[in-house]
Amino acid sequence: MTVQDIRAFNRFYTNVIGALDYSRQLYAPYTLTESRVLYELAHSPRTDAADLRTELSLDAGYLSRILNKFEQDGLIERTASARDPRRRRVTLTARGRETAALLAERADESVGALLATVPSADRPRLSEAMRTVRTLLSDGRPPRREDVLLREPRPGDLGWIVARNAALYAAEYGFNADYEGLVARIVADFAEDHDPHLERVWIAELDGRPVGCVMCVRDEAPATARLRLLLVEPDARGLGIGDRLVAAVVDFARGVGYRDLVLWTNDVLAAARRVYQRHGFVLAAEKPHRSFGRDLNGQDWRLDLTGAVG
Amino acid sequence: MTVQDIRAFNRFYTNVIGALDYSRQLYAPYTLTESRVLYELAHSPRTDAADLRTELSLDAGYLSRILNKFEQDGLIERTASARDPRRRRVTLTARGRETAALLAERADESVGALLATVPSADRPRLSEAMRTVRTLLSDGRPPRREDVLLREPRPGDLGWIVARNAALYAAEYGFNADYEGLVARIVADFAEDHDPHLERVWIAELDGRPVGCVMCVRDEAPATARLRLLLVEPDARGLGIGDRLVAAVVDFARGVGYRDLVLWTNDVLAAARRVYQRHGFVLAAEKPHRSFGRDLNGQDWRLDLTGAVG
DNA sequence: CCCGGATTCTTGACTCAGTCAGAGATATCG
DNA sequence: CGATATCTCTGACTGAGTCAAGAATCCGGG
Structure with missing residues (x-):
């Protein structure tokens, strides 16, 4: 029964992700959600607050506060979107990019430690399997x-x-x-x-x-x-x-x-x-x-x- | 670079798991953590509170409170462990098993909805890939x-x-x-x-x-x-x-x-x-x-x- | 042009999941 | 027996995330 396979995998992978942040220092001084926002900002070219909200499924109020904090810390700048003044365009400052890079580096390290437990001969199979899971579960986007x-x-x-x-x-x-x-x-x-x-x-x-x-x-x-x-x-x-x-x-x-x-x-x-x-x-x-x-x-x-x- | 593959997968799968509970009704009236405890109780034969703590990496105080709630709701019974009176043996009541089954059913449904988006021809590949990820990341237990x-x-x-x-x-x-x-x-x-x-x-x-x-x-x-x-x-x-x-x-x-x-x-x-x-x-x-x-x-x-x- | 409804963002108020520290009871070791 | 560690529980707290209301703006229909 595939449903059970998936649930077992979910439980397993919840633990994997949890274990990655065992030290609770991975995202300091930010939270997982904040660092997801930062990642999204660093990797998608044009981002209005609304894009972030839908992309990461965040509460509007919550996101607003996160962006407040980022602005106070000098990581982002907020301007009105050109085509719709209700929307707020968010852009990373140089400092924001630095911070994003720092967090990315820490995440790399942590994941690297996990990867080190996998024999190198197995790594291609791991990548392949992860890609398979992703493409199959990617909201059923049928191949073209x-x-x-x-x-x-x-x-x-x-x-x-x-x-x-x-x-x-x-x-x-x-x-x-x-x-x-x-x-x-x-x-x-x-x-x-x-x-x-x-x-x-x-x-x-x-x-x-x-x-x-x-x-x-x-x-x-x-x-x-x-x-x-x-x-x-x-x-x-x-x-x-x-x-x-x-x-x-x-x-x-x-x-x-x-x-x-x-x-x-x-x-x-x-x-x-x-x-x-x-x-x-x-x-x-x-x-x-x-x-x-x-x-x-x-x-x-x-x-x-x-x-x-x- | 495999580290990037894994991180991409982590981001992706975080969203998948988040999307599963989109309605926020999956675990009602309990929380994700509570339902994990319930799952553990239903699936491992003899459970002292200490076992639950280590298995699920929970705070002792937090777990204690969760068990209080379960006891009030009539889901579990707590007795002193035979071999060490400091430890508390936790057993599910009939009602507790019912509740665990109910939650499991809801989770099945939710996962089933996700699975329905995957063409049935692809499902064996999905199971296979998930199993591969699990075995490779299972703290490197080498095959015997x-x-x-x-x-x-x-x-x-x-x-x-x-x-x-x-x-x-x-x-x-x-x-x-x-x-x-x-x-x-x-x-x-x-x-x-x-x-x-x-x-x-x-x-x-x-x-x-x-x-x-x-x-x-x-x-x-x-x-x-x-x-x-x-x-x-x-x-x-x-x-x-x-x-x-x-x-x-x-x-x-x-x-x-x-x-x-x-x-x-x-x-x-x-x-x-x-x-x-x-x-x-x-x-x-x-x-x-x-x-x-x-x-x-x-x-x-x-x-x-x-x-x-x- | 204006009105009603929808969308975007912000803020205040709140909930509750999870953490931390301390205390009581008991085990273990010398 | 005393010193120390372990298990559990409770009180006090933090802070991540939610909900609701409101202000500003867009859009479609008359």
Whole structure:
């Protein structure tokens, strides 16, 4: 049950944050809230009091008093906002920036002490996990198409293709271990010997992690390319990644002079089929077969690259 | 810089926790601290006041007052501890358990609302990431040998072997993409056709994630087995995982009747070499070669399985 | 242009979570 | 037995954060 996981994590992390300020000296002579305000001022370019209030969810009266104190201490200056005289524009003075830097340094130290307890080999995993939590809980801001990047594979990405193909098809369609072998074979053939001008792999990346892939290789038939291993992670579907991957293959194949683009798939893969159809592929043949521990309908699809574009 | 990552995460998570109690009704008629005490009472079997104090880092006077309030409300009973009359044993009444359950339910609801903003496809990743953060920051409790489990590969694990071999050797020794091809070939050969009685793969698992692997396959020479693809993740090294994997192969090979166990490695892999030596392997041949974009010294090692054990 | 309602900030008054110090009772150690 | 430490409780206090009222200003509708 994920709710319990989250609550356990909340209790745990409340303690972590509490422990960071064990000495009660972290923010002196200010409070946690005051230092959050100072941080916000130091890091966001234009700040009216109202922005601070909404950003940090503070009570208006409370914030007003905090700003009074900051002004007395010479950390900020308050002027009327240009576009709305009710609003107060707040700007840090040089001294305010110094103080913010000092507090930041102390926080760095304290966090550094915590980090020192983590073996350095584990730190990348920690960063990664924290980033995952943040992006997933960031009020569900759905990832946008522009966040997806197509790129060449890097070391480990071919293995990722094998792993994710195997795991996903096992989970979604009950394919057995034979499928992992097939994918590994395809990947091995590609890695050991391919003409980079005529054969290529694309990785779709979202927030720094791979979420999709596709491969284009030469087919036995002359002037024919074959599209293989199209895959999009479930949690990244609906962003048009499949379309972009297929489009990349089609453009590439046409660009380097192939006349035909073919692919083999199975009728259970409905979502992929729709992608192929959108790009003009037509069903050329269909044949039942038993593979990967299941009875399947294999399909050959074909796209004529010499025809009119679009 | 990881310190900045952590601080960013702290700021972020402070807001998350704050947002959970947006209505200020979560704990009514109690406070956050009071409900933490109640939670602790409901979840740990025997609790003296002193235990609560240390567990939750509370002021003694503050806790005393909280317990007064609970007693007045009929949530707890206080008796003298048997072994030390200064200490007060605190036990929940039926009503106290009810109240704790009620608060827990409300917290569940609130967290549930948060969780509802996360697409269900992402939830396993969220749990996983939270668990990672927790285990890594849990005051550095180092994983123990007993936490490591050897098991058969599951769908995706063979791909994991390819990915991690490629990524680690690229990072640590600068191997190029050829190496990923080689590993994919080995894995593909294994997956497509292997005799489970004579050939096998082991995955080492720590806290539910794979951290190591090894493969045992038949060699061309008669009655000879070959150990391949020994790998341990950097952050899981020092737990004797390499030893256990090699031991698994040696035992298996001897058990099914092989007379020799051979392996090929390179002299740059010093840590692995020591593991092999500990298990009685002896260097049979050494030859320089150029592979994976580097000049290397390949080594053939051999272990006679028919000799005396141990 | 003016009116009503909403928004922004400020201030006074308050609550109550949490801290600190002292005292009584009891354990532990020499 | 005496000295010292520990556990709990109470009184007295601090100060972080909340609530409500009011002044200034904006905005939309007649």
